[in-house]
Every structure is written in structure tokens, then in C-alpha cells.
Amino acid sequence: MTDRVVVAGAVLDGGRLLAARRSAPPALAGRWELPGGKLEPGETAPEALVRELREELGVEIEPGERIPGEWPLAPGYVLHVWTARLLSGEPRPLQDHDELRWLARRELDSVDWLDQDRPAVSRAARHLPAAPSA
Known part of the structure; x- marks a missing residue:
């Protein structure tokens, strides 16, 4: 049986990445993630x-490219990030x-990301402008 896909969005706007703090379930509450959710039958990932x-944020987005890689979540689930x-x-x-x-690129480490989101966040950071040199 193949793993069920959970999609997450590295939402980029104005040179920043959107981070979302979980309020549920209790085991994840207070930690940060890229927002998204489970793929439903008959749906494409985008x-x-x-x-x-x-549903989660009340916004309209345009999916871009898939960030290479996939990350295991709870048993039977795998995370794909776009x-x-x-x-x-x-x-x-x-x-x-x-x-x-x-979050601007230099602020990405300022929140406690969920472990499975960290590799995708670091890859998504490549789409953000480098911090201005001081």
C-alpha cells in the first residue's frame, strides 16, 4: 500500500515565506509548519x-514547482511540498x-519548525532573496 500524500505550501510573497503555528493536535501544538493538508481521492496535489x-488560511494561491524530496509524517503519510x-x-x-x-530568509530559524518541515523550509529558502549585506 502506498503512503497517503499530505501537501504543504511554501507560500512566497514579497520575498518572505509564510509560517503557520499548529494549534492541534496537542502533540504538534505550538510548533510551526508550512500550511497544507491531505490529498483527497481524485485530486491532484496542486x-x-x-x-x-x-480552507485553512482563506487565501487563493497559485501552485508553483514541487520542492524535491518527500518526508515521512505519521505512519502511512508522506509530505510533498510545493x-x-x-x-x-x-x-x-x-x-x-x-x-x-x-518570515524573511534571515528569520527562518526564529520559529520552532516541525522536524519534517525543516528540509523543505531550507529548500524553499532558495526562492527567497538573500539577506541584505550589513
Whole structure:
């Protein structure tokens, strides 16, 4: 049996990456992730990402490229991450999150990412402008 895919969006806007703090389940609460959710039967990964971010954040996004790699989650689930461009709406924590933050490249280490999100975040960082030299 193949693993069920969970899609997450590395939402990029204005040279920043969107981070979402989990409010549930209790084991994950307080840690940060790239927002997304489970692929439903008959959906493509980009379609699932558009639906999940609409449900969770109240925004419309345009999926971009898949970030190479996949990361195991709970048994039977695997994480696939896509870049995404914000088209409309202001992200709000509607489901499963209690706080959102836009992070510049130099701020990515300022939140406690879920372990499975760390490799995708570091790959997504390549899409962000380098920090200005001091």
C-alpha cells in the first residue's frame, strides 16, 4: 500500500515565506509548519494545495514547482511540498493554526519548525532573496 500524500505550501510573497503555528493536535501544538493538508481521492496535489490553503488560511494561491524530496509524517503519510504564490486574500489562521508569520530568509530559524518541515523550509529558502549585506 502506498503512503497517503499530505501537501504543504511554501507560500512566497514579497520575498518572505509564510509560517503557520499548529494549534492541534496537542502533540504538534505550538510548533510551526508550512500550511497544507491531505490529498483527497481524485485530486491532484496542486488542486489539494489550493483547496487546503483556501480552507485553512482563506487565501487563493497559485501552485508553483514541487520542492524535491518527500518526508515521512505519521505512519502511512508522506509530505510533498510545493512553492505557491499568493494571488488574493490576507492569510488568517482559520483551521488547525493559532498564529501566522511572514518570515524573511534571515528569520527562518526564529520559529520552532516541525522536524519534517525543516528540509523543505531550507529548500524553499532558495526562492527567497538573500539577506541584505550589513
